[in-house]
Amino acid sequence: MFLVGPMGAGKTTIGKLLAKQLGRPFVDSDWYIESQTGADIAWIFAKEGEAGFRERETRAIDELTQQPQIILATGGGAVMCAENRAFLKQRGIVVYLNAAVDVQLARTAKDKSRPLLQQPNPRKILQDLYSTRDPLYRQVAHIIMPTGHTYPRHMVNQLLQQLQSFGLSTVIAPEHKS
Ligand SMILES: Nc1ncnc2c1ncn2[C@@H]1O[C@H](COP(=O)(O)OP(=O)(O)OP(=O)(O)O)[C@@H](O)[C@H]1O
Numbered sequence: 554m555f556l557v558g559p560m561g562a563g564k565t566t567i568g569k570l571l572a573k574q575l576g577r578p579f580v581d582s583d584w585y586i587e588s589q590t591g592a593d594i595a596w597i598f599a600k601e602g603e604a605g606f607r608e609r610e611t612r613a614i615d616e617l618t619q620q621p622q623i624i625l626a627t628g629g630g631a632v633m634c635a636e637n638r639a640f641l642k643q644r645g646i647v648v649y650l651n652a653a654v655d656v657q658l659a660r661t662a663k664d665k666s667r668p669l670l671q672q673p674n675p676r677k678i679l680q681d682l683y684s685t686r687d688p689l690y691r692q693v694a695h696i697i698m699p700t701g702h703t704y705p706r707h708m709v710n711q712l713l714q715q716l717q718s719f720g721l722s723t724v725i726a727p728e729h730k731s
């Protein structure tokens with residue numbers, strides 16, 4: 554199961570909770586790229602440019618979408634590459650977590666780890682990215698879920714209900730077994 558959506562939509566937060574609930578492995582593609590590279594995203598953007606990061610991202614998405622059982626949170630820009638979109642759409646269930654720009658802005662404001670937002674007008678950046686990317690998230694998604702006004706735990710319950718119609722079986726996590 555693969556989560557897509559803009560920065561601040563909650564892919565990492567929801568993905569982690571969902572994986573725990575399902576007893577499945579969770580991987581965040583941004584974290585995976587950082588661990589493979591031995592450097593953080595800001596460093597990769599600074600040294601290799603966005604193009605260098607995107608190459609690393611495509612390799613990561615290709616590898617990770619082949620891992621069985623994975624709950625994968627993708628980076629906000631993963632859908633920009635047609636190859637990534639094909640890997641995602643053909644290899645699993647794709648969930649688009651959709652959040653309005655105001656919500657994205659509030660959730661990302663204090664965090665300096667997203668290089669694309671370290672500009673004087675992050676609202677305009679988020680708006681422009683949303684216009685370009687929203688159709689691509691929709692193109693690749695099997696399920697679309699708004700995340701603006703719902704607590705993460707509630708989101709996970711809603712998502713589990715939707716996933717049942719796709720036949721995603723629930724495994725009871727070891728800590729919940731009696
Ligand atoms: N449903 C929610 N309600 C309230 N806060 C949330 C919700 N989902 C996520 N957040 C908060 O928003 C911030 C960003 O969330 P998160 O890092 O999960 O987004 P993301 O989609 O993974 O972003 P990125 O694409 O940049 O990795 C975090 O501080 C998180 O706690």
Ligand SMILES: O=C(O)C1=C[C@@H](O)[C@@H](O)[C@H](O)C1
Nearest residue numbers: 560583594628629630667668
């Ligand atoms: O929206 C984007 O293009 C990005 C989102 C983050 O998840 C990271 O993948 C990186 O900061 C780029």
Ligand SMILES: [Mg+2]
Nearest residue numbers: 564565581626
């Ligand atoms: Mg994330």
